[in-house]
Amino acid sequence: MIKSSIKWLALIGLAFFISSCAKPEPKLLQIQGQTMGTYYQVTYMLSSEQSKNKDLSTESLQVLIDLELELVNDQMSTYRPNSELSLFNKSKDSLAVSDATIKVVKKALEVYQQSNGAFDITVGPLVNLWGFGPDKKPNKVPDAKLIENTKQKIGSQYLSIEGNRLIKSKPELYVDLSSIAKGYGVDVIAEFLTKLGIKNYLVDIGGELRANGTKPNDTPWTLAVERPEFGQNVQRLLHIGDNAIATSGDYRNYFESDGIRYSHTIDPKTGRPINHKLVSVTVIDKSSMVADALATAITVLGPENGLEFATKLNQPVFLLTKKDDGFIESFTPEFEEFFAEEK
Incomplete structure (x- = not known):
């Protein structure tokens, strides 16, 4: 009886030794x-x-x-006044920007072409007009004439890239990359x-x-x-x-x-x-x-x-x-x- 107890205790000790030597399971951080x-x-x-x-x-x-x-x-933030994108939006025609901003705008223009204009990163003025922009005051439907006037300010066809420069052919063009x-x-x-x-x-x-x-x-x-x-x-x-x-x-x-x-x-x-x-x-x-x-x-x-x-x-x-x-x-x-x- 004593011998079997000793063996049983020895097995427990061996199991503890093996488990303590095993590699710890990786955990999510x-x-x-x-x-x-x-x-x-x-x-x-x-x-x-x-x-x-x-x-x-x-x-x-x-x-x-x-x-x-x-x-x-x-x-790329439009909320930071000195971001590359904000400075471009303030410019009249063009601005040199980073490779990263060029990469994102280039992909945006590609999807604009693929989707026949459904994806348009210049739609910001309309988003703001409807109250879904930074002011966040969506409470009424804008006047139809105002909608048409605002539409004249948008269009990715007025945005282009040359090297590391973003170029706009409409001075009032406003680019918002929040959708990408x-x-x-x-x-x-x-x-x-x-x-x-x-x-x-x-x-x-x-x-x-x-x-x-x-x-x-x-x-x-x-x-x-x-x-x-x-x-x-x-x-x-x-x-x-x-x-x-x-x-x-x-x-x-x-x-x-x-x-x-x-x-x-x-x-x-x-x-x-x-x-x-x-x-x-x-x-x-x-x-x-x-x-x-x-x-x-x-x-x-x-x-x-x-x-x-x-x-x-x-x-x-x-x-x-x-x-x-x-x-x-x-x-x-x-x-x-x-x-x-x-x-």
């Missing part, structure tokens, strides 16, 4: 902050070797990430983490996300398409792999006047808020910048034209359209592989 008028959140995982590196601690990484995001704001800059910021942080050797992360800036690798135990990052109803219900679960995802919708930012609901998304062609039933657009791409821009373009185009546009691009896109009794899903064939099985 998280950094949170504010940028571009919204939140950012970086979730990442380090290897056991990386965990010993103080430069990769949450405190050290947050300082570096904040610096990266501050640079993006100094380049958050996505660009996500790409900046994702690529920064990759350069540091961090392979497993999820970067989120105001709902624009980019994932890479996995969570602990090789579990995939699981994301959700939200159903636009109270209670934040989940419409679909997704595994996006090493990709970015952006969602655009009109169900949160709007105002009502005389019983009519006016979306914050402005159609550059009409000068008015979109009035179709497409409430949510989700786009997957390698680049968050691209996904961000395309989601806005498809939202403006509407359910039929938007799906046709996405299909021509072979782009993974998921649409939710409001019907009297709920929502109708539609998606391109390329999107199907990202659906996660609900368990």
Whole structure:
């Protein structure tokens, strides 16, 4: 009896010794902050070797990430009077800017051409007119004549690039990159983490996300398409792999006047808020910048034209359209592989 007890205790001791010598399981680390008028959140995982590196601690990484995001704001913010973009908007014809700003504007002009003008980074004066700009006073419908006059001030066809110079052929042209800059910021942080050797992360800036690798135990990052109803219900679960995802919708930012609901998304062609039933657009791409821009373009185009546009691009896109009794899903064939099985 005594011998068996000793053996049993020895086994416990051996098990404790083995478990104490085992490598600790990697855990998820998280950094949170504010940028571009919204939140950012970086979730990442380090290897056991990386965990010993103080430069990769949450405190050290947050300082570096904040610096990266501050640079993006100094380049592309319309809220900072001395940002590159603000200085260009104040100029009469042209301004030399950074490679980063050129990159984002070049992609914006490309999507403008692809979408036949649905995506237009010069639409800011109309957004402000309808009360969805910095003043945030959406309470009444502007006069029709004022809408037409304001439309004369916009148009990406009046914006061009020569080398590192942004050029406008209309002195009053105003560029706002808010529909693409958050996505660009996500790409900046994702690529920064990759350069540091961090392979497993999820970067989120105001709902624009980019994932890479996995969570602990090789579990995939699981994301959700939200159903636009109270209670934040989940419409679909997704595994996006090493990709970015952006969602655009009109169900949160709007105002009502005389019983009519006016979306914050402005159609550059009409000068008015979109009035179709497409409430949510989700786009997957390698680049968050691209996904961000395309989601806005498809939202403006509407359910039929938007799906046709996405299909021509072979782009993974998921649409939710409001019907009297709920929502109708539609998606391109390329999107199907990202659906996660609900368990």
